[in-house]
Amino acid sequence: MADQYAQSGGDIRPTGTPAIPAIRWDEPPEGPVLVVLDQTRLPGEEVERVCTDAPALVEAIRTLAVRGAPLLGIAGAYGVALAAARGFDVDEAADSLAGARPTAVNLAYGARRAQAAHRTALSNGADDAAAARATLQAARALHAEDARASEKMAAHGLALLDELMPGGGHRILTHCNTGALVSGGEGTAFAVALKTHRAGRLRRLWVDETRPLLQGARLTAYEAARSGMAYTLLTDNAAGSLFAAGEVDAVLIGADRIAADGSVANKVGSYPLAVLARYHRVPFIVVAPVTTVDLGTPNGASIEVEQRAGHEVTEAVVPLAPAFGREAGGVPVAPLGTQAYNPAFDVTPPELVTAIVTEEGVLSPVTVDGLAEVCARSGRVSIG
Numbered sequence: 320m321a322d323q324y325a326q327s328g329g330d331i332r333p334t335g336t337p338a339i340p341a342i343r344w345d346e347p348p349e350g351p352v353l354v355v356l357d358q359t360r361l362p363g364e365e366v367e368r369v370c371t372d373a374p375a376l377v378e379a380i381r382t383l384a385v386r387g388a389p390l391l392g393i394a395g396a397y398g399v400a401l402a403a404a405r406g407f408d409v410d411e412a413a414d415s416l417a418g419a420r421p422t423a424v425n426l427a428y429g430a431r432r433a434q435a436a437h438r439t440a441l442s443n444g445a446d447d448a449a450a451a452r453a454t455l456q457a458a459r460a461l462h463a464e465d466a467r468a469s470e471k472m473a474a475h476g477l478a479l480l481d482e483l484m485p486g487g488g489h490r491i492l493t494h495c496n497t498g499a500l501v502s503g504g505e506g507t508a509f510a511v512a513l514k515t516h517r518a519g520r521l522r523r524l525w526v527d528e529t530r531p532l533l534q535g536a537r538l539t540a541y542e543a544a545r546s547g548m549a550y551t552l553l554t555d556n557a558a559g560s561l562f563a564a565g566e567v568d569a570v571l572i573g574a575d576r577i578a579a580d581g582s583v584a585n586k587v588g589s590y591p592l593a594v595l596a597r598y599h600r601v602p603f604i605v606v607a608p609v610t611t612v613d614l615g616t617p618n619g620a621s622i623e624v625e626q627r628a629g630h631e632v633t634e635a636v637v638p639l640a641p642a643f644g645r646e647a648g649g650v651p652v653a654p655l656g657t658q659a660y661n662p663a664f665d666v667t668p669p670e671l672v673t674a675i676v677t678e679e680g681v682l683s684p685v686t687v688d689g690l691a692e693v694c695a696r697s698g699r700v701s702i703g
Contacts, residue, residue, distance in 0.1 A: 422624055433461075
């Protein structure tokens with residue numbers, strides 16, 4: 320396993336200038352590498368993490384340096400391509416990447432898709448070098464597809480908001496991070512909010528800080544600030560008071576896995592928002608590409624929910640010097656020996672979901688047959 324860090328050169332760029340890509344393939348003289356923006360270092364620093372093999376990428380995924388459902392799919396595909404290009408065991412790389420985070424279905428999808436491209440090339444008589452090129456081509460194709468899907472989801476999502484709430488002035492509440500940091504394009508739910516902002520119809524973006532790792536505070540606020548959006552950060556448990564005050568017009572979230580019945584797994588805290596939204600008659604909208612729909616998972620109870628380490632809750636992490644790219648032991652915020660319940664996700668049942676927005680359009684109401692039709696329309700096939 321090998322990785323290294325590269326400082327991006329100074330402070331965060333001014334609002335409106337391009338960010339460092341969340342992921343990119345590079346081919347320096349010493350051999351191909353996968354370069355990712357280390358999201359654990361944001362918003363304070365833009366630092367790239369260079370992965371030279373699949374184990375390094377698995378570590379980056381498990382530590383959340385690389386995260387977000389669509390981006391995990393892209394990373395999984397590139398990780399398999401990296402193994403092929405460097406002469407490592409491709410099947411072993413695909414297996415390790417596919418299992419790095421169990422809830423996010425995109426990760427396994429991307430890894431298996433690239434693995435299938437490699438196997439197909441070899442079975443058609445390609446040598447190792449040609450098979451590696453075919454694998455990289457598959458990863459790049461997935462990357463490009465996700466960027467196009469992001470554009471389509473943003474357009475469909477804005478049209479839905481305007482249909483539900485004519486006149487603009489939308490006040491949107493979002494949870495976790497769903498922007499360009501998780502996508503080949505401008506994201507999922509955040510892309511809808513961003514398009515709404517650019518159309519002059521966003522009044523306020525309410526940003527949940529999103530416990531336990533503050534991905535809303537660290538990442539969504541970072542992206543909103545760069546885009547010049549009107550946003551306000553709030554603690555997760557303050558959302559109810561916003562609903563009660565009539566300050567939320569719609570909830571927009573992403574998804575890490577959508578079961579065949581329409582149950583939605585997303586960052587923990589999403590389900591309480593759905594309950595609040597239903598009580599206050601506020602639309603609860605999920606924005607995700609079709610690759611996040613897993614027809615092989617029949618319902619929400621069948622979704623494996625990742626459990627993360629308790630210290631993420633019981634300690635406040637203090638970063639070490641940037642050059643080392645690692646985190647020190649945290650500062651305790653709970654008594655020594657405190658046990659913490661720390662699921663990474665929760666599951667929202669389909670009856671609480673107003674609509675699912677995909678690149679194929681808007682599904683409302685959310686039904687088994689409707690989801691199956693969306694997947695069939697997309698032409699997506701299962702990669703086992």
